[in-house]
Amino acid sequence: MARSYNFSAGPTALPIEVLRQAHEEFFDFAGTGMSVMEISHRSDVFREIARQAEQDLRALLRIPSHYRVLFMQGGASLQFAQVPMNLLGDQHTADYLHTGLWSGKAIQAARRYCDVRIAASSQATGFDRIPARTEWSLNPNAAYLHYTENETVHGVQFADAPDAAVPLVCDACSSLLSKPIEVARHALIYAAAQKNMGPAGLTVAIVDDALLDRALAVTPDILNYAHIARAESMLNTPATFSWYLIGLTLKWLRRSGGIERLHRLNQAKAALLYRTIDSSDGFYRNSVQASFRSINNVPFVLADDALGKAFLRLADRSGFKGLKGHASLGGVRASLYNAVTLPAVEALADFMTDFARAHG
Structure with missing residues (x-):
């Protein structure tokens, strides 16, 4: 069977080795006589899938032990609201760098919850660059500084993480696992899976323990990072097949160097x-x-x-x-x-x- 060349922005290409393994295991995973899609997320079998996926992600990104890894649903679009809901605490302002369409969407969503300050923007030049650091205006009292590491629409990317005196939040949806990122410089990194990590269906958030329990009172439990962390990302039934395929992809990434x-x-x-x-x-x-x-x-x-x-x-x-x-x-x-x-x-x-x- 001839396969097409897939250059889609997401969902996108999956490694052929991952697709073949999933095909081989589709009807009988690990001798259970069931597809992985049919296995309870509460079972020991699936919990081992989840544990191994987190372990492989931690190894690939060298995630420090005081960071939680959360597997959620809703993509970056939900994170645009979930970030301010969880990180504002008793503060009322947040700084955002505006470098393209997706950071613009994050800004619009956050305005429902706080006073958003545009710390820098390249909109005037058609989002053809990252604004020079001398153009930034940062608020030392902001709850956090948010940036979009790679803009999938405009094709603009940060060479390195910004320096910030406040908690640094990174939308790494289209770049996580494709280039090195220093987790310890960030308070929160989030990424939907359907770019470099696996199929659509799950979103990963890597959050510093110190920022848990800062959610606004209106935040539902299902969107509260602290509640999700305590439930090991299983407050509700997760997207189990996506989680399994992410696990296979992470192993492929490790085997690939x-x-x-x-x-x-x-x-x-x-x-x-x-x-x-x-x-x-x-x-x-x-x-x-x-x-x-x-x-x-x-x-x-x-x-x-x-x-x-x-x-x-x-x-x-x-x-x-x-x-x-x-x-x-x-x-x-x-x-x-x-x-x-x-x-x-x-x-x-x-x-x-x-x-x-x-x-x-």
């Missing part, structure tokens, strides 16, 4: 695609300043918009899936998450070169 090796590979994939864009004499264009270009999501447009539509049609027929840009921006976007192979990116680069040659 860990984050450092995957980061080098992801850098190589992105560099190849940016070279293809930059060497096209303007046929393809990426507007992000070079030092802020994402290694996870590469958006670009064609000089001729009509050709852009033809490009997407031919790409789809040629087996390159998920390349249509976000509705808010249009154009083309190639997402290069961990399970997207270098040969897949090489094939896309060749396709782009041939298309430009035929239509330039």
